[in-house]
Amino acid sequence: MTITIVETLSDSPLTPEELTDVDYRVWECLTERNATWRYSLLSVDRHRMICTFDAPDAESVRESYRKAGGFFNRIWAGEIVKPEGIQPQHNEAILKVFEGTYPPISQAELDEVSHKTLNCYVERGIEWIQSYLSFDRTRLICELNAPDLESVREVQRKLNIPFDRVWSAMVIRH
Known part of the structure; x- marks a missing residue:
């Protein structure tokens, strides 16, 4: 598995504790691609979030977000x-x-x-x-x-x- 980072910067506050339909679709797509969420870091102003995943590759995570309509600024492996x-x-x-x-x-x-x-x-x-x-x-x-x-x-x-x-x-x- 590869460590994959998803970076999100938003004009409106991010509320990961209130999962949306898009969030559920992203999780489904990630599961289909054998990716596992590790944890996330959310800025205290709630406009910046970094999510960490174990995934086969960064493209698996990128495809999951795109297919489900998830928002991100950058996805990379490291x-x-x-x-x-x-x-x-x-x-x-x-x-x-x-x-x-x-x-x-x-x-x-x-x-x-x-x-x-x-x-x-x-x-x-x-x-x-x-x-x-x-x-x-x-x-x-x-x-x-x-x-x-x-x-x-x-x-x-x-x-x-x-x-x-x-x-x-x-x-x-x-």
Whole structure:
């Protein structure tokens, strides 16, 4: 199975706790294609959502959304990158999501940037939970426990690492 990410940005508030006919059709299509929902991250303002799936491939998820009339901005396949050792848990009171889009990055470049970033995170009381890196190595989504959004932004600016957005999130599970 492949980790597949569905990104949604909406002008109107997203309400995943109130399933619609479209949501049920998407679930049916996903089931037919052997895709399984893992969990989702919803912005506290409810305008941004990231859904994670285990699926045969990203195209299976994309076809499910399209066939059922589901809305999405981007669907991509990638890998999970986790810290070594003890796995931090989501703390919804301080859960943040960092998103970045970059030119393809080599493993050596990623390792160097990660080392610098993690050291700065520790100084600011930020805990890295895990990240999703697209297979083409151009898209990165990081889950963090951080005291505030500005702490995360400060680290990125200090290290001259551009980012698309940083937002507070809540976890949605079964």
